[in-house]
Amino acid sequence: MTDQLSQVFAALADPIRRDLVARLSVGDATVGALAEPYDVSLQAVSKHLKVLEGAGLVSRGRDAQRRPVHLEAEVLDLMTAWIERYRRAAEARYQRLDAVLAELNDEHDLDHHPEQGETA
């Protein structure tokens, strides 16, 4: 559970935290401003931000008594890379299966032989 990928996925599994990320994608914001729309306590939002920070999705600056929150968008690339890797593997597998089925079809096909290869 200490691995980064798990933390990032877990962080984004919460609707409030996803919303925080969405809003931070537009620009930095203070904790108070971020908390305002939700009907949970400021402390709860502070905790959510700590989870996002732990996952490396967010960092905090300092401006007097304010702690502006900043989105670290590069971490999202980590997830995208993981997801795309296996999504593409699965997709490729389907295409191979299609090819095999097409080939089987060709073999049993007496009348015509369309000769249609891969359609990547």
Added chain:
Amino acid sequence: MTDQLSQVFAALADPIRRDLVARLSVGDATVGALAEPYDVSLQAVSKHLKVLEGAGLVSRGRDAQRRPVHLEAEVLDLMTAWIERYRRAAEARYQRLDAVLAELNDEHDLDHHPEQGETA
């Protein structure tokens, strides 16, 4: 918590479940075969698969007493779409910021070093 996106993110927040997805991307497999590499009980793996199924990441067939597990890769596109949306928004913001800084730089260029002024 019942929304699909939350369930999918939560499902992939566990290393075993991510590994299951990775292995299923290569091809369907039975519960027993999937459970074999891990040192947790078969029941635990069965639970993991139920989580993946609940998230729509996986479906189950039927072959005698076996229940072959199949990866539904399209759901991964949901996550990718969400992630990319905000990653790109954040990136675009940086590029605007860069443009602004470059413009400031152009304006009072000469022999002045650009200051570390406001960034919002």
Added chain:
DNA sequence: AGCTTTGTCAACCATCTGGTTGACAACTGT
């Protein structure tokens, strides 16, 4: 100096999660 603003820390609570073991259901194969 004293009050206000902004946010964190700590303790507490209910619920969810990931694991266990034991029982049993469904289907095969002899």
Added chain:
DNA sequence: ACAGTTGTCAACCAGATGGTTGACAAAGCT
């Protein structure tokens, strides 16, 4: 009919999670 294989269901447990309230720290404003 009976034993074996494959997997699920149910009860239970420890630890994490998301929320609460109350106290307090740090910085700004008069």
